[in-house]
Amino acid sequence: MQAGRLIVLTGPSGVGKGTLLRSLLRQHPELHLSVSATTRQPRPGEVDGKQYYFVSREEFEEMVAAGELLEWAEYAGNYYGTPRAAVEKPLQLGQSVVLEIEVVGARQINKTFPSALRIFILPPSWAELERRIRSRGSENEQAIAKRLSSAKTEIAAADEFDLQIVNDDLAKAVLSIEAAIFSPTNT
Ligand code: ADP
Ligand code: 5GP
Secondary structure (H helix, E strand, C coil): CCCCCEEEEECCCCCCHHHHHHHHHHHCCCCEECCEEECCCCCCCCCECCCEEECCHHHHHHHHHCCCEEEEEEECCEEEEEEHHHHHHHHHCCCCEEEECCHHHHHHHHHHCCCCEEEEEECCCHHHHHHHHHHHCCCCHHHHHHHHHHHHHHHHCHHHCCEEEECCCHHHHHHHHHHHHHCHHHC
């Protein structure tokens, strides 16, 4: 059986990665979204095992020590990581897997899965990125400041990735991601 593809969606917090993915997965239920582990607190409405596996710092550190994570990073004061089994099993079964992760983790994937398609999502402008982070209303001022500070470094790394897509018009950005994933030249 042919192995599935690994697709990495990265870019700064608030750029719209989650929104783009939800739209993409509605249209392509055959894509498998990997659920990450994190030490951050759940936002209202987030369910353990659905958006994330919410774990303590101790539990996370045990997962790292046991080699259970394919990649991980500390971001804005919390740990985030991709459980290895949740990626390797579907890939072996021929299913394509999408990771929605920050830049440090996306760089690690480059080493372990050089054939992964790595897409960087850019905001139409800095002001719009800031507006989106604030409009989501999920972080306090301190957390917003940390995310905006990380965003500067992340955007500077956009060229390291295979493809850069600007998330201005949502529908157009979804079409560009679809084209990249399903284009024979990117396989
Ligand atoms: P990320 O997952 O990258 O942190 P989100 O998907 O949570 O970002 O999006 C952040 C905010 O921006 C949300 O309120 C979302 O509705 C909004 N958003 C996402 N894409 C667009 C877009 N193309 N135009 C306007 N608002 C958008
Ligand atoms: P949030 O707290 O907004 O859900 O996520 C913060 C950042 O962590 C986002 O950029 C998101 O893509 C990233 N992230 C989510 N899961 C993972 C993961 O498993 N690994 C890494 N490296 N980053 C992740």
